[in-house]
Structure formats: C-alpha cells, structure tokens
Amino acid sequence: MYAYMGIMPRQALKPYEDSFWEKNRINLVYDHVSTLDFDRKTVKTKKEVFFYDKLIIATGSTYRRHPLIDDNISGVTGMYSIQDLDYIEAMTEHTLEAVIIGGGLIGIELAEMLHAKGIETHIVIREAAYWDNILPREEAAMISKHIIHHGIHLHRSEQIRKLLIEDNRVRGVVTEEGQEITCQFVGVTIGVEPNVSFLRDTKLEINRGILVDEYLRTSAKDVYAIGDCVELRHPDPLRRATEPVWYTARKMGEVAALNICGRPKKYNQGIWFNSAKFLDIEYQTYGYVPHQLEDGGLKSLLWLEPKSEQLIRLVVDARSQAVKGINLLGIRWRHAVCEEWIASHRTLPEILPELDRAHFDQEFKPYYQNQLIALYNEQFSGNLVPGRNKSSFLSKIFSR
Amino acid sequence: MTQLRLTGILLTTAGLLAFVMILLSGKHNVQPEHVRIENPIHRTAFIEALENENLHQENLYTVVAISRLKAALRSAQERLEDTYDPETVPVQEWAYKIGDWRMEQYLIDLVSSTSSGAVAERPWLYFTLTFGLMLLGGFFLLFSQWKSAPNDYYPVYHNSLTKGIDNQKQRFLIILSTIALLIYGYFYMSHNIFWPVATLVITAIIVLLARRRPTEKYYKTSSIMGMLGITLGVFLILFYIVLYWAPAYLHNGIRILDPISEAINGGPASQWFLYGFMYTLVVLVMGIRMLIKYRKSPYQKIRTVSVIFFQTAFAFLIPEILVRFNMPWYDFKNIWPLNYSFFFDYNLDQLISSGSLGIFMLVWGIVLILIAVPVLTYFYGKRWYCSWVCGCGGLAETLGDPFRHLSDKSIKSWKYERYIVHGVLVFAVIMTILVLYTYFTERSQILWMDSYAVRKWYGFLIGSAFAGVVGTGFYPLMGNRVWCRFGCPLAAYLGLVQRFKSRFRITTNGGQCISCGNCSTYCEMGIDVRAYAQRGQNIVRSSCVGCGICAEVCPRGVLRLENADDDDRTRTIPNGFIMADEVRIL
Numbered sequence: 001m002y003a004y005m006g007i008m009p010r011q012a013l014k015p016y017e018d019s020f021w022e023k024n025r026i027n028l029v030y031d032h033v034s035t036l037d038f039d040r041k042t043v044k045t046k047k048e049v050f051f052y053d054k055l056i057i058a059t060g061s062t063y064r065r066h067p068l069i070d071d072n073i074s075g076v077t078g079m080y081s082i083q084d085l086d087y088i089e090a091m092t093e094h095t096l097e098a099v100i101i102g103g104g105l106i107g108i109e110l111a112e113m114l115h116a117k118g119i120e121t122h123i124v125i126r127e128a129a130y131w132d133n134i135l136p137r138e139e140a141a142m143i144s145k146h147i148i149h150h151g152i153h154l155h156r157s158e159q160i161r162k163l164l165i166e167d168n169r170v171r172g173v174v175t176e177e178g179q180e181i182t183c184q185f186v187g188v189t190i191g192v193e194p195n196v197s198f199l200r201d202t203k204l205e206i207n208r209g210i211l212v213d214e215y216l217r218t219s220a221k222d223v224y225a226i227g228d229c230v231e232l233r234h235p236d237p238l239r240r241a242t243e244p245v246w247y248t249a250r251k252m253g254e255v256a257a258l259n260i261c262g263r264p265k266k267y268n269q270g271i272w273f274n275s276a277k278f279l280d281i282e283y284q285t286y287g288y289v290p291h292q293l294e295d296g297g298l299k300s301l302l303w304l305e306p307k308s309e310q311l312i313r314l315v316v317d318a319r320s321q322a323v324k325g326i327n328l329l330g331i332r333w334r335h336a337v338c339e340e341w342i343a344s345h346r347t348l349p350e351i352l353p354e355l356d357r358a359h360f361d362q363e364f365k366p367y368y369q370n371q372l373i374a375l376y377n378e379q380f381s382g383n384l385v386p387g388r389n390k391s392s393f394l395s396k397i398f399s400r
Numbered sequence: 401m402t403q404l405r406l407t408g409i410l411l412t413t414a415g416l417l418a419f420v421m422i423l424l425s426g427k428h429n430v431q432p433e434h435v436r437i438e439n440p441i442h443r444t445a446f447i448e449a450l451e452n453e454n455l456h457q458e459n460l461y462t463v464v465a466i467s468r469l470k471a472a473l474r475s476a477q478e479r480l481e482d483t484y485d486p487e488t489v490p491v492q493e494w495a496y497k498i499g500d501w502r503m504e505q506y507l508i509d510l511v512s513s514t515s516s517g518a519v520a521e522r523p524w525l526y527f528t529l530t531f532g533l534m535l536l537g538g539f540f541l542l543f544s545q546w547k548s549a550p551n552d553y554y555p556v557y558h559n560s561l562t563k564g565i566d567n568q569k570q571r572f573l574i575i576l577s578t579i580a581l582l583i584y585g586y587f588y589m590s591h592n593i594f595w596p597v598a599t600l601v602i603t604a605i606i607v608l609l610a611r612r613r614p615t616e617k618y619y620k621t622s623s624i625m626g627m628l629g630i631t632l633g634v635f636l637i638l639f640y641i642v643l644y645w646a647p648a649y650l651h652n653g654i655r656i657l658d659p660i661s662e663a664i665n666g667g668p669a670s671q672w673f674l675y676g677f678m679y680t681l682v683v684l685v686m687g688i689r690m691l692i693k694y695r696k697s698p699y700q701k702i703r704t705v706s707v708i709f710f711q712t713a714f715a716f717l718i719p720e721i722l723v724r725f726n727m728p729w730y731d732f733k734n735i736w737p738l739n740y741s742f743f744f745d746y747n748l749d750q751l752i753s754s755g756s757l758g759i760f761m762l763v764w765g766i767v768l769i770l771i772a773v774p775v776l777t778y779f780y781g782k783r784w785y786c787s788w789v790c791g792c793g794g795l796a797e798t799l800g801d802p803f804r805h806l807s808d809k810s811i812k813s814w815k816y817e818r819y820i821v822h823g824v825l826v827f828a829v830i831m832t833i834l835v836l837y838t839y840f841t842e843r844s845q846i847l848w849m850d851s852y853a854v855r856k857w858y859g860f861l862i863g864s865a866f867a868g869v870v871g872t873g874f875y876p877l878m879g880n881r882v883w884c885r886f887g888c889p890l891a892a893y894l895g896l897v898q899r900f901k902s903r904f905r906i907t908t909n910g911g912q913c914i915s916c917g918n919c920s921t922y923c924e925m926g927i928d929v930r931a932y933a934q935r936g937q938n939i940v941r942s943s944c945v946g947c948g949i950c951a952e953v954c955p956r957g958v959l960r961l962e963n964a965d966d967d968d969r970t971r972t973i974p975n976g977f978i979m980a981d982e983v984r985i986l
Contacts, residue, residue, distance in 0.1 A: 002918060006555030008805075012917045015934065017810060116555075246914050254979045275912055277955045284912070284957065332957035335910025335977065360909055360960050362951060364698035398698040 004089060004113045013082075036202055038220040054222050054260040057199075057210060058253070061192035061228035061244050066101060069163055069188065075170040076163070076186040079110050088113075088185075095119050097183040099173050101160055102190035103130050105276045108147070110187045112279055115152050122153040122181050124160060124173070130278070136291050138302060139311060139327060143278045146309060150279050155179070192244050194229040207231050209242045214266045216256045224259065226252035236269045238288050245274055271339045281309055286338040287325035289315050298324060301348060301379060303372050305330075312372065314348060321347040321380070331368075332360040352376055352384055364394055404544035411537030416635075419530040419653060426652040427516040428465035429458040436513040437506060441491065442498055445476040446506075462511070466648050469510045473503055500590060504647070508671075511651045519655040526656045531681070538685040545692045556805055563626035564806040565877055573877060578603065581865050588645075588860050595857045606823065610815040629803075629876035637873030644864040647671040665720040673720070679795065680716040684708055686798035693801075699948050699961075703787060707794040715791045728754050730761050733789050735768045737828040738890035740863055744855065745839045773890075774897050780963055781904025782894035783946020792871065792883060796924065797947060799872075800880025804949060807879035807926035814926065817886055817943065824862055825892040831858045862887060881924045885943055895942030903963040904946065906939040908932060911977035912958045919950035919959060933958050935980035940972050 002008040021028050031045040036055075043050045063078025065071060075091050077084055088110075092098065098114045100107050103125035115121045127133055129140035130147060147154050155175060163186065164172035172182045194209035205211045205219035209231030216224045227249035228242070235241045251267070258265040276283045293300055297319065303312040310330035316323050322345040326338055337358040341351050351358075355369045370386040377384055432450060437443040449472040450456045460468065477498040489496050498506070519526050556562040565573070582596040589595045642649050654669045657677055661669035669677075687708040694700035710733055719729045728750045736742040742765055751758040776784045786793045834851040838844045844851045871883030884891050898904060906929070913936070919929035925943040929950045932939045939959075951959040965971075974980035 002916065002921075006558035008917055008921045009557050012921050015915045015917075015930070019811075247911060250911075250978070258979075273911070275914075275956045282955070282957050332909070332960070335912055336975065339910070360907075360957065362697065362699050362948070363961065364702055366698075394698070394702055398701045 001109050001113045005116050057225040058227045059195040059229045062195040064191045066188050078188045095184040098185040099183045100187040107189035108278050124155045124158045128157050224256045226256045239269050271342050284328040287342040289325035289327045333358040334360045408537045408540030412534050415533030422652050426462035428460050428514040430514050431456050434514040445480050449475040507648045511648045519652050560626045560628040562802045606819045633876040640869040665723040676716050683711045683794050683798045706788045710789045711794045743832050777897040781902050782898045786945035787947045796880040800875050803875045803880045804924040805921050809920050809926050809928045820886045821892045825889040828889040899942040903966045905971045907960045909958045912956050918953040922949050922953045935974050936978035937974040
C-alpha cells in the first residue's frame with residue numbers, strides 16, 4: 001500500500017539489506033518451480049535442479065476468484081503479490097472510479113490506496129457492517145461509519161450480479177439490487193485460500209491446505225510446510241486449521257527452522273493475536289473474541305468513545321470474570337501484558353486496577369482507566385476504587 | 401494540487417525572488433566622502449587606494465561596488481604592509497597594518513556607508529515585498545494544510561520537492577562538497593596547505609575504516625531525481641555560503657530589518673540578526689504546519705511548541721534584549737561543544753567582565769555541560785535536547801519535516817556516522833583544550849600547531865561548513881539531520897550517555913511488527929528501526945533523538961517512546977516473542 005501511495009520507495013519493502021543474504025549464506029533464486037520429486041528429493045525450476053536434505057514449502061495464499069468474473073478480463077485483480085501491485089499500478093493510472101468486491105483486511109487496504117490517489121472508491125460487501133463476520137457488532141459499526149465518513153462508498157448487504165465489459169476491459173458493475181456503478185478497475189478481495197493447486201497431482205496429503213502435524217511435517221519425508229498454505233491436522237479448540245495471517249506464518253517459520261536444524265519444537269498456536277488498520281483506526285485483538293457473544297457463557301465489558309473513535313472490549317467468562325479475549329480500536333495495549341492476563345486466567349477486578357501495565361499509547365495521550373473502572377462498577381456491580389488520575393496536565397490541553 | 405497550495409507556493413516564491421532581487425539591486429556611491437573607517441591610518445590608505453586606482457564611482461550595483469571596494473581594501477592592505485617600519489611608525493603593528501580578520505568587517509561597513517539608502521529610507525516597503533509576501537504565502541500553505549485531513553499521507557516519493565536524489569548522486573555530491581570545501585579552506589586559512597591536507601588524510605582513514613562493508617545496489621537513477629528538491633538545496637547552500645563567507649552581499653536584505661533590530665536590541669541589523677530573524681520565522685511558520693499536520697498527536701504538538709518556544713525566546717528574543725541592556729549576546733540553551741566558541745578567549749573575557757549576570761552565564765554554561773547533560777539524558781534520553789530544545793533540531797523538525805525520509809538507512813552509513821561524529825567530538829575537545837591552554841598560559845604555539853589556526857579551521861570546517869552549509873543546505877538532498885547525525889559533537893556526547901546509561905528506549909510491542917518498513921523510512925536519523933522491531937528488540941541507539949515520528953507512522957502501534965528501567969540487559973535484548981538470536985545482521 002505504502003509503495004503504491006508514494007509514501008515508501010519500492011526498495012524499502014525489502015526486510016533486509018541486499019548484503020544480508022550473502023552474509024548469512026542464504027542463496028536467493030529468482031525462478032519458478034516446475035516440478036517436485038519427493039522420492040528423489042529434488043526441486044526442478046525453469047533453469048536448474050536442486051537437491052534438498054530438507055524442504056520447506058511456503059507458497060502462501062492465492063486470492064479467491066469471484067465465480068462471476070472471468071480471469072482474463074482487463075482491469076480486474078485481487079491483491080496479494082508484488083506482481084499484483086505492479087498490475088494495479090498500471091491499471092489505475094487513469095482510473096476515476098473503482099469498485100472493490102468483498103471487505104476484509106485486504107479490501108480496506110486496497111480501498112485506502114485507491115482513495116488516497118483520488119479515485120472514487122466503492123466497496124461492495126455481503127455483510128451488514130464492515131467485516132462483521134469477524135468483528136462484533138459495535139466494532140463493525142464504528143468501522144463502517146469511519147469508512148463512510150472518509151468518503152468511501154460502502155454498499156452493505158450487497159453482492160455483484162454481473163460485470164459490465166467493453167473491449168475486454170471492465171467498465172462497471174451491477175449489484176443484486178440493480179444498482180449500476182461505473183468503474184474502470186475492480187478489486188476482488190473476497191478472501192484467500194492456500195496456494196497449493198500446483199501440488200495437487202503430487203503424493204502430498206492436501207485438503208484445503210497442505211496437511212501438517214504439530215512439528216509442521218507434511219506427509220512427505222523431510223518436507224515441512226508453513227504459513228498460509230498450511231492446514232493443521234489438529235488445531236487447538238477455538239482456533240482454526242488454516243490461519244492466513246502474518247504472525248502465525250512468522251511463528252511457523254521459526255518452528256520449522258528449529259525442526260530442520262535438529263532442535264525439534266512443536267508448533268504451539270498459543271494465545272491468538274492480530275492487528276490491522278482501517279484507514280485511521282488501529283485495531284488490536286488478543287485471545288478469543290467471538291463476533292456474536294450471545295452464547296457460550298461469555299460477557300463483555302465494552303467501553304466506547306465514538307468521538308475519538310476508540311473502543312475497548314474485554315470478553316470474560318460470565319461466572320469467573322476471567323479474561324478470555326480483548327478487542328481494541330484506536331487504543332494500544334502491551335502484547336506481553338495482554339497475553340499474560342489471558343494465559344493466567346486473570347479476572348477483571350484483578351486487572352483493571354493495574355491497567356497502566358498494559359498502557360502502550362503514546363506519552364501525553366489521555367488515559368481512560370477510571371472510565372473503564374466506573375463502567376465495570378456499573379455493568380458488573382463491582383466496587384473497584386478509581387486510581388490516581390494518570391492523565392497529565394499537558395495531555396488535557398494538547399489532546400482532542 | 402489545490403488552489404490554496406498553489407497560491408501559497410507562488411506567493412512564497414515571489415517573496416523569495418523579491419528578496420534576491422533587492423539584494424542585487426542595491427546602489428552604492430563608492431566615493432571618499434562616504435568612507436567611514438575609524439582608524440585614521442587605515443582610512444587614509446583606503447581613500448588613497450580608491451583615488452590612485454580610479455576605483456571610485458557613483459551609482460554602482462552592489463556586486464560591482466563590492467568588487468571595487470575589495471580591490472581597494474586589498475591594495476590598501478598591501479601598501480600598509482610594504483610601508484610598515486617599526487622605527488618610524490608611531491602606533492602598534494596591528495593598528496597600522498590591516499589584519500585579514502578586519503577585512504570582512506571593513507567591507508561590510510563600507511558597503512553600508514556607501515549605500516544610496518533606498519532600502520534604509522523605506523524599510524517597511526521592502527519588508528512587505530519580501531517577508532510580507534513570504535508570510536502571506538506561508539499563511540495560504542498553512543490554511544491548505546488545515547483543510548487536509550490530519551495525519552494525511554504525503555506521497556513524498558511522487559513529489560519533485562521531496563523525493564530526493566539517488567545513491568549515486570548523493571555520493572557525487574559528498575565528494576564534490578568535500579573537495580570544494582578543502583580548496584576554499586586553503587584560501588580561508590591564508591594559503592596554508594596543512595589544514596586541508598590533514599583533513600583529507602583523516603577523511604581517507606575514515607573512508608577506509610567504513611568501507612569494509614559491501615555497497616548496496618544502486619537504485620534506478622531515473623526514478624529518484626527531484627528537481628524541485630535539488631533547486632531548493634542549491635538555494636539553501638548558496639544562502640549559507642554567502643551568509644558565512646560573503647556577508648557583504650546581504651547588505652540590502654539586512655537593511656530591511658533595521659527598524660525591527662532597533663526596536664529589540666537598540667542597534668542596526670547585522671547578517672546575524674537577519675539570520676536569526678529568518679530562522680525564527682521559519683521555525684514558527686513551519687512549526688505551525690507541524691501542529692496542524694499532527695493535530696491528532698499530543699506528543700508531537702507539545703514537542704513542536706517546545707521547539708518553537710526555545711527558538712523564539714532563548715535563541716532570538718532574550719539574547720537580543722540582553723544586548724539592548726549592554727549585556728553579552730547569550731543563548732542560554734546553547735551548550736558546548738555545539739557552542740564551540742564558549743571557551744574562546746574573547747567570550748570568557750566578555751562574560752567575566754559583564755558583572756554578576758556574566759558570571760552567571762559562565763557558570764550556567766559549565767553546569768549545563770557537566771550536570772544537565774548527563775542527568776537529563778539519564779532520565780529522558782537525548783531527546784530532551786535534540787528534539788525539544790536545540791535550535792538546529794528545531795529547524796530540522798519544522799522546516800525539515802518534509803525531508804525526513806531522505807536519510808540513508810544503510811549499515812554502511814551507520815558506520816560512517818560513528819566514525820565521523822565521534823571524530824568531530826575529539827576534534828572539538830582537542831581544539832578547546834588548546835584554546836584554554838593559550839588562554840591561561842598566553843602561549844599559542846603548541847608543538848607544530850598554532851591554537852588560533854586550530855580554532856579557525858574548526859570554525860570554518862565544522863562550525864560554518866558542516867553545521868551551516870551542509871547541515872541545512874542538504875535538507876532536500878540527504879535528509880534533515882545530516883549535521884546532527886554526522887557532525888554534532890554535542891550529539892555524540894549526549895548519544896554516549898543515552899546508549900550506555902539512560903532510562904530511555906523505544907519499546908517494541910511484543911510480536912506485533914509486520915515489517916512494513918514505515919518506521920525506517922521516516923526515521924530522520926537513518927536508524928533502521930524496522931530491523932529492531934521485527935526482532936522484537938527495543939531500540940536503544942545513540943543517534944535516536946526521540947522525535948517520535950516512527951511511532952506516529954507505524955500502522956500497528958508497535959513502537960512507544962518511554963523512560964523505564966536503565967538496565968542494559970532489559971533495554972536491549974529481544975523480548976522473546978520473536979526468535980532473534982540466530983542470524984547475523986551486522
């Protein structure tokens with residue numbers, strides 16, 4: 001996104017300097033894999049053949065194609081790889097209007113990119129509020145409002161009926177309700193799926209993704225798989241078999257590396273965490289936050305501040321008040337502290353007085369601990385004592 | 401671009417062009433009756449030179465007038481040199497011969513006394529045409545900033561003013577500047593080849609030490625070449641060169657500010673008043689721009705207000721008002737070794753002879769160096785000074801804000817930085833020791849060096865060229881902190897405390913970093929912040945000035961500037977959320 005918007009140079013997208021790879025004896029091969037032979041332990045690319053002792057497959061995701069859209073229409077694409085970014089840059093050079101089908105994390109990123117360029121952007125989503133298949137109602141509502149307030153058109157509870165094409169280039173879409181939206185670019189962001197189609201005719205056990213055990217081993221000897229392309233055989237309860245996010249992929253990478261270096265380690269899914277940014281709203285989540293709380297003996301302490309677009313939700317066990325999950329919008333909390341609270345089954349009355357341990361907002365930002373304690377006393381019939389007001393004099397003057 | 405912005409840019413450029421034109425369009429009557437030199441021997445010699453070589457004429461443009469005045473001064477200097485005879489001359493040698501150090505001041509005085517006085521008659525008219533237009537333009541720009549959304553992304557890499565120049569051109573620029581400076585330095589040091597050569601040798605050593613590092617591949621040259629930025633850079637460099645080494649050409653511009661100068665310090669303006677006034681105005685206007693741009697961030701707003709306050713009050717108003725009361729011009733926030741002339745003989749003498757306030761200034765200066773720096777840096781890191789108080793920092797954070805991303809993040813650059821900045825610190829310390837030795841023992845010759853020459857070379861190379869010309873002139877070319885990062889000896893001192901004994905760090909939030917790279921891109925000090933964040937390691941670097949922009953641009957809220965425990969073991973080791981130990985980064 002930042003490279004497209006001219007905020008970062010392309011070179012800065014590289015995580016390390018070019019000299020890093022050589023120095024750590026890592027050869028980078030820029031090529032496409034054509035065949036894999038798991039018996040002879042070879043990888044054949046277009047240019048050469050590699051023999052391996054250990055193989056790690058990390059082919060990531062591929063964006064889900066829309067059933068109504070033909071793959072070779074010009075001006076239509078998902079966004080996943082840098083080649084997709086190149087295509088988007090080329091296609092949107094003279095674009096005035098764009099439509100994004102589907103709303104999740106990639107959808108909002110694409111929307112922000114195009115909108116920043118001055119393109120009239122429409123997002124068409126099946127859901128009633130943005131990403132409300134994952135986010136609880138209040139969070140989704142706040143984010144939908146934020147998106148609309150920014151000038152991006154949000155078409156909720158809508159789907160695409162058909163694409164309008166001229167000279168093999170998209171020129172508009174028609175929704176189920178019959179609304180016609182003119183556009184010169186269509187982004188398809190209806191989700192991702194494991195990028196494993198090229199492996200389906202091998203002997204590797206694949207379901208939706210490559211099946212791996214707790215050591216990330218696939219069904220082939222000395223072959224591991226990590227990241228978006230993986231499907232865990234035995235995921236933790238309350239977690240999924242395929243979790244296509246940055247953080248889990250990174251963790252899997254570390255585990256696989258340890259395993260192939262003779263330091264066996266199990267992949268422990270641990271306490272879930274994720275983050276995103278919806279235009280100007282930062283989102284952090286820890287633990288288990290179901291998008292519908294009406295079941296399972298859970299209750300929320302929900303603090304909303306619509307003016308500053310902030311939200312804190314603490315999901316707790318209804319009886320013990322042990323913290324199960326945390327959602328944050330526009331507020332930053334310490335990962336280590338949140339994880340500790342959830343892992344140690346700390347209860348609300350225990351953690352609220354020591355909220356400053358979790359405080360990770362910038363210095364001088366206003367502090368909400370007392371508001372949260374007051375809310376708790378009200379909603380949970382508690383009797384916690386408000387702490388010393390941590391908001392400094394300067395923060396009262398300089399924050400809005 | 402919006403109408404408002406375009407109007408603002410046009411107005412500001414018009415004011416700037418008007419300023420340059422007014423400088424060039426001054427008229428002078430170079431005639432004996434307009435010569436005001438106090439020393440009668442010098443005055444007579446000068447007038448004789450004017451008449452003998454037929455240099456006098458009325459109605460000359462400033463540039464021509466200066467060349468004639470210079471010729472006459474040189475001629476007079478030579479004649480007095482030749483005719484000096486200690487037996488027959490009734491005065492001291494320095495009162496008879498015109499010393500080199502006097503020439504520039506005589507030139508400035510002559511340019512002023514021979515001026516036809518057009519600006520002096522209507523200074524406010526010219527003020528309106530120059531500063532007035534620039535301020536009006538600034539107002540439009542600020543208003544358009546206000547209209548745009550807070551924390552709006554600026555496509556800096558798509559903008560000709562801010563996209564900078566690529567690696568190859570930067571390298572070329574640095575080599576060219578170094579050579580040009582050393583050549584000019586030869587003449588500046590009165591044809592003494594020792595100083596340029598010594599500097600060249602030290603430079604070669606540094607290059608050899610830092611070169612043990614593979615060079616990064618060059619980017620495509622065509623894609624990063626901002627013409628507007630280069631133009632601005634050239635303009636700033638020229639302005640500083642003229643300000644430091646040819647101030648006589650600024651005459652008309654200085655006269656514009658005479659009424660303001662009279663009002664504040666009771667005397668006519670000088671090139672330093674012009675500089676201080678422009679500097680303060682720029683920090684103020686660009687500071688307001690920062691307040692508008694970061695209106696959602698309390699830290700940025702408070703810090704910007706602090707910087708504006710210290711520049712306006714401490715660096716401009718207070719010193720000028722002190723002069724009005726016949727006290728020494730003193731910037732209370734300027735600390736040695738940044739304030740490299742603090743221990744010079746004329747400064748020490750002036751402070752000692754200015755009553756109890758002067759003694760207070762002297763003690764205050766020493767207390768700042770010995771106590772304030774270590775103590776405040778221990779509690780808050782060097783950000784208390786570098787991005788909250790310092791004048792250089794103030795300009796960098798305000799005028800330099802659009803250019804933050806141009807700093808070089810490579811490890812090679814970091815290596816150069818460490819050698820150069822600590823080298824300058826050593827130079828400053830040695831120079832000051834020599835100067836103090838001379839002050840107390842009245843002997844200026846130590847080994848093969850003359851302490852006056854050492855300090856003159858330091859003032860030229862570091863004080864003027866590095867801090868001024870390169871420091872500000874390179875904003876659009878290599879970022880807004882080239883001086884602070886590579887040259888400031890005070891930064892080196894503060895940095896040593898910050899790195900080894902301080903509670904300050906930038907904490908990274910567990911495993912939240914997604915390696916997007918915004919933090920590194922926008923770090924003005926060229927710290928590869930991402931390299932630390934993506935390993936789950938706190939950032940504790942001697943060059944970090946705590947501007948907080950990395951935390952602003954981070955899209956996941958991974959970074960937080962904080963003061964916590966000073967134990968190096970917890971400050972600098974990875975936090976365990978990410979396995980960081982196994983690869984070699986450096």
